Amino acid sequence: MFLALEVGDARDLTQFSRLLWQRKVSHHIGWQDERQLVLVAEPTQIALTKELFLQWQGGEVLPAAEDSSSIGGYVKVGALWSSFSRALGSAPLTLILILACSLLWLLAPLERPTSLTLALMFPDFSRGTGTIVLSRVLESFTLGQLLAMLTPALLHAGILHLVFNMSWVWELGRRIEIMQGTLTLAIAMVVIAFSSNTIQYLWGGGTNFGGMSGVVYGMFAYIWMWQLFDPRRGLRLPASLIIFMVGMLIVFTWLELDMIANAAHLGGFLTGMVYGAVLATISRIRRAVVTGAL
Numbered sequence: 001m002f003l004a005l006e007v008g009d010a011r012d013l014t015q016f017s018r019l020l021w022q023r024k025v026s027h028h029i030g031w032q033d034e035r036q037l038v039l040v041a042e043p044t045q046i047a048l049t050k051e052l053f054l055q056w057q058g059g060e061v062l063p064a065a066e067d068s069s070s071i072g073g074y075v076k077v078g079a080l081w082s083s084f085s086r087a088l089g090s091a092p093l094t095l096i097l098i099l100a101c102s103l104l105w106l107l108a109p110l111e112r113p114t115s116l117t118l119a120l121m122f123p124d125f126s127r128g129t130g131t132i133v134l135s136r137v138l139e140s141f142t143l144g145q146l147l148a149m150l151t152p153a154l155l156h157a158g159i160l161h162l163v164f165n166m167s168w169v170w171e172l173g174r175r176i177e178i179m180q181g182t183l184t185l186a187i188a189m190v191v192i193a194f195s196s197n198t199i200q201y202l203w204g205g206g207t208n209f210g211g212m213s214g215v216v217y218g219m220f221a222y223i224w225m226w227q228l229f230d231p232r233r234g235l236r237l238p239a240s241l242i243i244f245m246v247g248m249l250i251v252f253t254w255l256e257l258d259m260i261a262n263a264a265h266l267g268g269f270l271t272g273m274v275y276g277a278v279l280a281t282i283s284r285i286r287r288a289v290v291t292g293a294l
Helices: 014-022 043-057 077-090 092-107 115-120 134-140 143-148 159-180 182-204 213-229 239-255 262-291
Strands: 002-007 027-032 035-040
Touching (some): 002 043, 014 027, 014 043, 027 159, 077 159, 092 115, 092 159, 092 182, 159 182, 159 213, 182 213, 182 262, 213 239, 239 262
Antiparallel strands (some): 002 035, 027 035
16 A cells, blocks of 8 residues: 555544545555554555545545445455455465465564564574574574574564565565466575575674565565576566665665664575576576577
């Protein structure tokens, strides 16, 4: 979804929400810190939402009293189910991952840690000392710790963090899954998540991090390498998107903001590059052996 409005006070937006539904604007209103965020389903609805808010605020327009504010009257359930079924059929892992991250955002938020949040965080192999003794880690290493090296990617802090990452997961993960299959995407995500989380832990020196952005950068680099090393396989990205993603990686790394897991971004990006380049090169060599042409 796309951010349309930020309302800095605690005013009741129930009637404004009714007005939006009556104007066929699909939306979600939630809290982040001390602000109310109005998110809309389509970027084309942002301008209309802002205009309606100003009119509603000034008393120029109100929702129809006899009309219901229920979402059910404005959503075609059949069309939604049809879209969901198509997405589940073409990119099931991508969709399931988005649903899992969304559920964990409710049950295990990073900004308000629960017991589940703590259980899914990266294991502290230094045991609070800041020094990792590899021999001790290997002696007591468990399957649970191995899984916990992956699960921080599923945790998110705030609705904007979640929506931003899930938008990219859908855009990039779906491309890989449709072109190369669910198993290939699953293996790529595990490799990238393991690498990016571990690099963030070792570089950042703590376990309080999470988010799918490292995996997103890894998927981006993975697709980019296939585009460079074996373009016949059909994985491609627009040049503008490549410039944007690389530019944002450089800017975030340069700024070194504490709230951003830069090591996970960079680790995921480099892992995706190496992993994608190796697989794409193998694919191209195999085709050359079979057909005699690169």
